[in-house]
Amino acid sequence: MRKGASTSEGLTLLLIDLRQQGRELTPPDARSDLRHILEQRAVVHHIPWTGDIPKKIAETAAQVLFFEYDYPDIARLSFLQQTKLHYPSIPIILVTEQHSEAFAVWAFRSRVWDYFVKPLVVDDILHCMESLELVIAERHQGVPRKAILPPHSIPTDARFRPLSQKKNAINAGISYIEKNLHENISQSEVAELCGMTPFQFSRCFKQAYGMTFQEFVIRRRMTEAVRLLKNPSASVTDVCYTVGFRDLSYFTRTFRRYVGMTPSRYKADLENLHTSFSSSSQVS
Numbered sequence: 001m002r003k004g005a006s007t008s009e010g011l012t013l014l015l016i017d018l019r020q021q022g023r024e025l026t027p028p029d030a031r032s033d034l035r036h037i038l039e040q041r042a043v044v045h046h047i048p049w050t051g052d053i054p055k056k057i058a059e060t061a062a063q064v065l066f067f068e069y070d071y072p073d074i075a076r077l078s079f080l081q082q083t084k085l086h087y088p089s090i091p092i093i094l095v096t097e098q099h100s101e102a103f104a105v106w107a108f109r110s111r112v113w114d115y116f117v118k119p120l121v122v123d124d125i126l127h128c129m130e131s132l133e134l135v136i137a138e139r140h141q142g143v144p145r146k147a148i149l150p151p152h153s154i155p156t157d158a159r160f161r162p163l164s165q166k167k168n169a170i171n172a173g174i175s176y177i178e179k180n181l182h183e184n185i186s187q188s189e190v191a192e193l194c195g196m197t198p199f200q201f202s203r204c205f206k207q208a209y210g211m212t213f214q215e216f217v218i219r220r221r222m223t224e225a226v227r228l229l230k231n232p233s234a235s236v237t238d239v240c241y242t243v244g245f246r247d248l249s250y251f252t253r254t255f256r257r258y259v260g261m262t263p264s265r266y267k268a269d270l271e272n273l274h275t276s277f278s279s280s281s282q283v284s
Contacts (some may be wrong), residue, residue, distance in 0.1 A: 010041055010042045010043060010133070011041070011042040011043070011063050011064055011129060011132060011133055011136065012042065012043045012045070012060055012061055012062055012063050012064075013038055013042045013043065013044050013045065013062060013063070013064045013065070013066055014045050014046075014047065014053075014056060014057060014060055014062035014064070014065050014066070015034065015035055015038065015044055015045065015046045015047070015066045015068060016047055016048075016049050016053065016065060016066065016067050016068065017046065017047070017048045017049060017068055018049045018067055018068060018069050018072070018076045018079070018080075019068060019069060019070040019097075020070055020071055020073070020232065020233060034066065034068055034095055034120060034125075037120065037122050037125045037126070038066065038125070038129070040126065041126055041129045041130075042064075042129060045060045045062065049076065049079055053083065054086070057087065057090075062090065063090065063091075063132075063136050064090065064091050064092075064093065064113075064129075064132055064136075065083065065087070065090055065091070065092045065093070066092075066093045066095060067080050067083075067092060067093070067094050067095065067112075068095045068096075069094070069095065069096040069097065069098070070096070070097040070098065071097060071098045071230075071231040071232060071233060072096060072098065072103070073233060077106070080092065080094070080110060080112070081110055084110060084111055084112075088111075091113035091132055091135075092111075092112045092113055093112065093113055093114050093115075093116070093128065094107050094112045094114070094115045094116070095116045095117075095118065095120070096115075096116070096117055096118065097117075097118050098227075098230070098231060099117040100227075113128075113132070114128050116128075169194060169195075169196070169204060170194050170201065170204060170205055170208060172193050172194050173190040173191070173193060173194045173201070173205075176190055176193055177190070177216070177217060177220060178220070181217075181220060181221055181224055181242075181243055181244050182241070182242055182243065182244050183244060184244065185217055185244070187201065187202065187213050187214070190213070201213070218254065218258075219258070221243040221244055221245070221254075222243075222254065222255060222258040222259065224242075224243050225239050225240075225243045225251075225255060225263065226259065226266070228242060228243070229263060229266055229267045229270065230270060232271065236248070236252075236263045236264055236267060239263065240263075251263070252264075
């Protein structure tokens with residue numbers, strides 16, 4: 001809670017800790033710590049997700065719920081959905097360490113108010129809270145709902161020049177690859193999806209991306225494997241199959257060729273790094 005803050009001013013928030021590690025996985029920085037940011041503008045109460053949430057909401061009269069994740073799993077995500085079901089009028093803000101486009105889409109379909117990825121940008125959090133203050137104040141005053149933000153400006157990337165005709169022609173193929181990394185991806189099937197013969201597709205792809213189709217797929221699999229290995233709950237075998245490999249030894253050889261070490265070594269190095277961050281944080 002803010003020092004000197006009155007319970008009659010600002011928001012009353014409940015910060016629900018759903019982190020598997022119970023600590024920050026990014027290097028500690030007090031300025032970007034979620035609770036520190038929230039306390040600049042609100043009265044903040046804190047509880048682990050295994051605590052008595054309904055009782056805490058009733059005791060604190062929480063106006064906003066912040067869900068803090070590191071690596072979300074099914075149980076913790078289901079908990080957010082159940083909370084929203086029981087408290088549909090309380091805005092939920094989701095903050096996460098691990099991010100993917102699919103996760104963001106799921107969050108907004110679950111009717112979260114906003115979604116933030118660490119490392120946090122302080123101004124973005126404070127702007128969100130300012131918007132929530134306006135909405136909640138007007139709700140209490142019985143003011144009809146209205147837009148509180150100006151229309152979004154045209155995205156910067158919309159000002160870019162159009163993609164080359166070659167890249168436009170194979171966009172459907174790229175989308176297919178991204179959605180099916182866990183499956184066997186056949187070049188002939190992707191070529192047919194793009195309306196080309198395998199020969200035409202192969203030549204077009206090489207000209208557009210500077211590499212063969214097979215090389216592009218392997219690079220995407222390796223990039224995704226690196227991302228997934230950061231999740232402490234994911235085993236090397238799980239990641240191997242998730243990114244489309246069916247042979248663990250082949251996955252290990254391929255990973256070492258692209259990353260410079262085995263996936264087991266990469267995962268162990270990450271865990272040692274997180275441990276050192278945690279130790280240095282406790283010492284300080």
